[in-house]
Amino acid sequence: MELQLTRPDDWHLHLRDGHLLQSVVHHSANHFGRAIVMPNLKPPVTTTAAAVAYRESILKALPSGSAFNPLMTLYLTDSTNPEEIKLARQSGVVYGVKLYPAGATTNSQDGVTDIFGRLPVLEEMINHNMPLLVHGEVTDPAVDTFDREKVFIETVLSPLIQRLPKLKVVMEHITTSDAVRFIESCKEGFVAATVTPQHLLLNRNSLFQGGLQPHNYCLPVLKRETHRQAIVSAVASGSKRFFLGTDSAPHDRQKKECSCGCAGIYSAPVALSLYTKVFEEAGALDKLEAFTSFNGPDFYGLPRNSSKIILRKNQWRVPDTYSFASGEIVPMFAGQTLDWLPFNH
Numbered sequence: 650m651e652l653q654l655t656r657p658d659d660w661h662l663h664l665r666d667g668h669l670l671q672s673v674v675h676h677s678a679n680h681f682g683r684a685i686v687m688p689n690l691k692p693p694v695t696t697t698a699a700a701v702a703y704r705e706s707i708l709k710a711l712p713s714g715s716a717f718n719p720l721m722t723l724y725l726t727d728s729t730n731p732e733e734i735k736l737a738r739q740s741g742v743v744y745g746v747k748l749y750p751a752g753a754t755t756n757s758q759d760g761v762t763d764i765f766g767r768l769p770v771l772e773e774m775i776n777h778n779m780p781l782l783v784h785g786e787v788t789d790p791a792v793d794t795f796d797r798e799k800v801f802i803e804t805v806l807s808p809l810i811q812r813l814p815k816l817k818v819v820m821e822h823i824t825t826s827d828a829v830r831f832i833e834s835c836k837e838g839f840v841a842a843t844v845t846p847q848h849l850l851l852n853r854n855s856l857f858q859g860g861l862q863p864h865n866y867c868l869p870v871l872k873r874e875t876h877r878q879a880i881v882s883a884v885a886s887g888s889k890r891f892f893l894g895t896d897s898a899p900h901d902r903q904k905k906e907c908s909c910g911c912a913g914i915y916s917a918p919v920a921l922s923l924y925t926k927v928f929e930e931a932g933a934l935d936k937l938e939a940f941t942s943f944n945g946p947d948f949y950g951l952p953r954n955s956s957k958i959i960l961r962k963n964q965w966r967v968p969d970t971y972s973f974a975s976g977e978i979v980p981m982f983a984g985q986t987l988d989w990l991p992f993n994h
């Protein structure tokens with residue numbers, strides 16, 4: 650059995666920098682035409698000049714002849730100004746502005762402390778049709794970890810969209826039925842969501858089965874099975890509001906398997922195989938191409954890719970690790986057998 654798809658894009662990707670970038674970028678470039686690249690480096694990518702420089706380093710790390718196009722983002726801070734949004738749009742390489750509530754995830758300590766204090770910047774984003782890409786969790790330590798997405802929707806995102814109804818927003822890596830209902834309640838074309846392979850395939854039991862499983866730890870954290878099922882139903886419905894965003898996040902194995910392990914799942918090499926597994930099990934393979942290849946560019950106002958990729962029903966074993974200059978990365982579903990294998994057309 651074989652599926653031919655318009656080449657997908659990844660609308661939420663971490664490529665890191667340095668040796669790690671050089672070791673992981675080809676996994677995304679092999680399967681995806683474009684990717685929205687996250688700006689949470691050290692130091693973060695807060696200016697257009699920094700985004701242009703980061704893009705150049707990504708292009709230099711690509712395999713020879715690769716047509717992969719990194720779409721850059723700016724890291725929103727309490728000091729970001731409207732002029733920077735103008736520069737970003739004029740650059741032709743910046744496609745979104747990322748909201749990390751301060752302290753919400755990896756390298757988010759420079760994030761925004763009060764989004765409603767950033768209204769002039771957000772209004773400038775509306776003027777330039779620049780989407781806000783949201784890590785949708787509150788960081789109040791009094792809020793239970795498993796409730797932080799729901800509370801963020803109620804206290805931050807819903808009021809923000811009511812205040813600025815023309816702001817384009819992508820709620821990234823949604824994890825709950827609450828997020829599904831919220832996205833479906835919003836005006837189509839202005840609010841959408843990316844969905845990761847882990848939140849479609851795993852629930853919070855996957856963190857603890859057989860002992861603590863650090864390579865299944867990500868943020869937002871995995872949720873109950875009922876939430877996973879709601880997200881599967883949403884993407885399998887064919888709704889245009891949901892599209893592929895892996896949130897693939899490489900970390901050195903030693904930084905995952907330690908007393909205070911990093912959040913992030915490395916899924917780039919296996920993501921297309923896993924998304925296809927989800928849609929096949931949901932009886933919705935006819936909806937796969939829209940999710941992987943159409944809904945994202947349509948939301949961003951970009952052309953769909955013209956090239957194709959093939960997925961063959963061909964069992965293959967996921968490597969236990971991938972090596973890089975100073976360590977190794979454990980991928981999602983390491984050592985397991987998957988049924989679908991991507992080939993370039």
